[in-house]
Amino acid sequence: MFSKFQKHKSSINFFKNILFTSFFVFSFYPNSHKALKAGLEFQWDNNDNFKRLKWFQRDNKKSAKNKIFLFLRASDRKTGLIKVSLKVPDLFLKKIKKEKISICQAQIGGYTKSSKCLKNISTDIEIDKKNQSIDIFPTSPIPSDKDNYAIVLNVVNPNRGGLYQFHSFGQSSGNIPVSFYLGSWTLKMQSQ
Numbered sequence: 001m002f003s004k005f006q007k008h009k010s011s012i013n014f015f016k017n018i019l020f021t022s023f024f025v026f027s028f029y030p031n032s033h034k035a036l037k038a039g040l041e042f043q044w045d046n047n048d049n050f051k052r053l054k055w056f057q058r059d060n061k062k063s064a065k066n067k068i069f070l071f072l073r074a075s076d077r078k079t080g081l082i083k084v085s086l087k088v089p090d091l092f093l094k095k096i097k098k099e100k101i102s103i104c105q106a107q108i109g110g111y112t113k114s115s116k117c118l119k120n121i122s123t124d125i126e127i128d129k130k131n132q133s134i135d136i137f138p139t140s141p142i143p144s145d146k147d148n149y150a151i152v153l154n155v156v157n158p159n160r161g162g163l164y165q166f167h168s169f170g171q172s173s174g175n176i177p178v179s180f181y182l183g184s185w186t187l188k189m190q191s192q
Contacts, residue, residue, distance in 0.1 A: 053076060055185040056109060070153070071149070081138070093127070102120060151168075
């Protein structure tokens, strides 16, 4: 009976040592993978009229060159779109140039793949600084199919950190074009 107790105690000690050693070794092991940059978004007065859209940005540091993907997923588009209007924060609008805006059929990134454009769509773009808006007119309507699309902005980030909210409105294709709210993107810029 004593030998069974010793065997049991020695096997427990063996597993404790392996667990402790692996924890100790891997806690000092340098991580070579990219750190995930997850954001947490709060909205105080959350109502049914607000629709949160997906987005991705390459760099969220202030005053950095940035590539922002503002996604229009298949579930966000109920009809085809002949026009997309963006209401842009003032600090971003000052840094956006017409030739640095595009729209494309996009791949939404995740853990194993990155966000990227698959096929560019030719567009006409108008920037209205007075109303702080950008109007995007695709030469052929964006269809209401299962593909994902993105508005791509190549910009220099504002030199002030914080939350920046972009609102989007679409105009449907069809016999009677109707304008409607698509949703909003809330981007976070680091303050350091």
